[in-house]
Amino acid sequence: MKPVKVGLCGLGTVGSGTFAVLSRNQSAISARAGVPIEIVHVGARRDNPACDLAGVKVSRDIFDVARDPEIDIVVELIGGTTTARELVSTAIANGKHVVTANKALIAEFGNELFAAAQAQGVSIAFEAAVAGGIPIIKALREGLAANQIEWLAGIINGTGNFILTEMRDKGRDFHDVLKEAQALGYAEADPTFDVEGIDAAHKLVILASLAFGMPLQFDKVFTEGISQIAPEDVNYAQELGYRIKHLGIARQTEAGIELRVHPTMIPAKRLIANVDGVMNAVLVKGDAVGPTLYYGAGAGAEPTASAVVADIVDVARTLSVSTSQRVAHLGFHALANPNPNILSMDEVETAYYLRLLAEDRPGVLAKIANILAEAHISVEALIQKEPINGAAEVPLILLTSRGRERQLMLAIDKIEALSEVHGGVTHIRVESLG
Ligand SMILES: NC(=O)C1=CN([C@@H]2O[C@H](COP(=O)(O)OP(=O)(O)OC[C@H]3O[C@@H](n4cnc5c(N)ncnc54)[C@H](O)[C@@H]3O)[C@@H](O)[C@H]2O)C=CC1
Ligand SMILES: N[C@@H](CC=O)C(=O)O
Ligand code: NA
Numbered sequence: 001m002k003p004v005k006v007g008l009c010g011l012g013t014v015g016s017g018t019f020a021v022l023s024r025n026q027s028a029i030s031a032r033a034g035v036p037i038e039i040v041h042v043g044a045r046r047d048n049p050a051c052d053l054a055g056v057k058v059s060r061d062i063f064d065v066a067r068d069p070e071i072d073i074v075v076e077l078i079g080g081t082t083t084a085r086e087l088v089s090t091a092i093a094n095g096k097h098v099v100t101a102n103k104a105l106i107a108e109f110g111n112e113l114f115a116a117a118q119a120q121g122v123s124i125a126f127e128a129a130v131a132g133g134i135p136i137i138k139a140l141r142e143g144l145a146a147n148q149i150e151w152l153a154g155i156i157n158g159t160g161n162f163i164l165t166e167m168r169d170k171g172r173d174f175h176d177v178l179k180e181a182q183a184l185g186y187a188e189a190d191p192t193f194d195v196e197g198i199d200a201a202h203k204l205v206i207l208a209s210l211a212f213g214m215p216l217q218f219d220k221v222f223t224e225g226i227s228q229i230a231p232e233d234v235n236y237a238q239e240l241g242y243r244i245k246h247l248g249i250a251r252q253t254e255a256g257i258e259l260r261v262h263p264t265m266i267p268a269k270r271l272i273a274n275v276d277g278v279m280n281a282v283l284v285k286g287d288a289v290g291p292t293l294y295y296g297a298g299a300g301a302e303p304t305a306s307a308v309v310a311d312i313v314d315v316a317r318t319l320s321v322s323t324s325q326r327v328a329h330l331g332f333h334a335l336a337n338p339n340p341n342i343l344s345m346d347e348v349e350t351a352y353y354l355r356l357l358a359e360d361r362p363g364v365l366a367k368i369a370n371i372l373a374e375a376h377i378s379v380e381a382l383i384q385k386e387p388i389n390g391a392a393e394v395p396l397i398l399l400t401s402r403g404r405e406r407q408l409m410l411a412i413d414k415i416e417a418l419s420e421v422h423g424g425v426t427h428i429r430v431e432s433l434g
Contacts, residue, residue, distance in 0.1 A: 147286030213336030
């Protein structure tokens with residue numbers, strides 16, 4: 001049987017992992033695909049000693065791979081959005097199917113690339129782009145096809161979850177743990193993408209488009225990272241029976257669609273609150289199936305390669321199938337929601353954890369509660385700590401009811417303006433995920 005010929009561009013963490021997995025498990029993988037799968041051409045700036053390229057054509061110019069008439073599938077694992085966009089466009093123009101792990105590329109340029117692929121009758125597969133080895137794209141696009149997806153919430157950045165876990169469990173320094181995540185191959189080329197939530201926003205946009213049948217809209221995601229999380233908030237969250245996780249949340253509401261990435265306090269008893277280290281998890285609520293949870297390694301060479309190779313198998317199986325018979329890129333052959341109303345963060349409703357320093361005098365708490373009540377937000381739980389080092393003020397920790405973000409921000413301004421309140425008010429959004 002004529003083998004399916006793969007051209008692999010990029011021999012870094014994921015590229016070398018893909019080469020290793022395909023070589024090691026070649027016969028089982030080909031048996032699953034129903035056709036032999038061979039890497040016949042590699043595009044890489046330099047050789048990688050971990051990959052034995054004997055018998056494989058090697059080009060220093062990756063565009064040679066995209067134009068190679070022998071190749072059926074181009075696998076883009078170089079990262080970034082400039083050269084990668086050109087490479088994928090060139091591959092499509094040359095009639096190649098594409099497999100990529102590049103969430104930045106899909107989130108920012110997916111709409112145009114999918115249209116180009118559709119016009120050429122080829123597919124772009126991107127399972128590795130979200131939550132590494134977890135088959136979440138397949139689950140949303142195929143496994144949950146019967147459902148209206150109501151919401152999804154995920155820990156979708158392995159580096160960030162690894163950092164938060166090491167800091168909480170071992171009291172390690174943020175920058176030390178980030179260095180370790182880089183050494184382990186988890187982090188993006190620019191690790192601020194991991195730490196400031198950009199990578200999670202890329203992934204959330206992809207998940208939301210698959211869930212709600214809408215075009216990719218990266219510029220509409222509200223994004224906050226993990227760099228501002230204070231160790232005392234991690235401890236107070238624990239005291240209150242919660243954990244702080246960096247979540248991507250997409251929710252369909254009557255008012256519109258929420259798309260937000262930020263640190264979130266969630267009840268410690270939830271399974272997702274106990275997802276630690278580089279592991280990712282995505283909780284998806286469908287109207288028919290109810291809540292479902294997907295768990296696995298979110299980053300790293302072989303877990304990510306697992307998803308890349310699964311895509312190669314999927315594409316290899318459907319090489320001769322027409323576009324209309326393949327699973328659509330975003331799961332819908334005609335988008336269910338072509339012009340969605342994406343809510344601004346001001347319009348989002350959630351509960352809050354607030355921490356502030358206030359003078360320990362009668363009436364102060366009442367003033368704070370009144371300001372919140374004017375914003376239609378009530379205090380559900382309160383902890384008053386002992387003064388720190390004999391200071392005149394005490395830390396106050398409040399858990400509030402759900403309220404509109406805009407109202408909460410106005411209330412925080414008023415609380416900060418009280419003479420009895422010293423410094424700023426820290427706020428963390430709280431979700432029950434029930
Ligand atoms: N590392 C991980 O755990 C995961 C990474 N990804 C994505 O996979 C992609 C690759 O990531 P990594 O393997 O971690 O990056 P990496 O930096 O380890 O590998 C990228 C490789 O591409 C090569 N490259 C870049 N531009 C090139 C060019 N113009 N010509 C030839 N070679 C070029 C680099 O020299 C490097 O060897 C990125 O899009 C990343 O976001 C996705 C999921 C997990
Ligand atoms: N840098 C990313 C890699 C996988 O997508 C992460 O840490 O999750
Ligand atoms: Na995945």
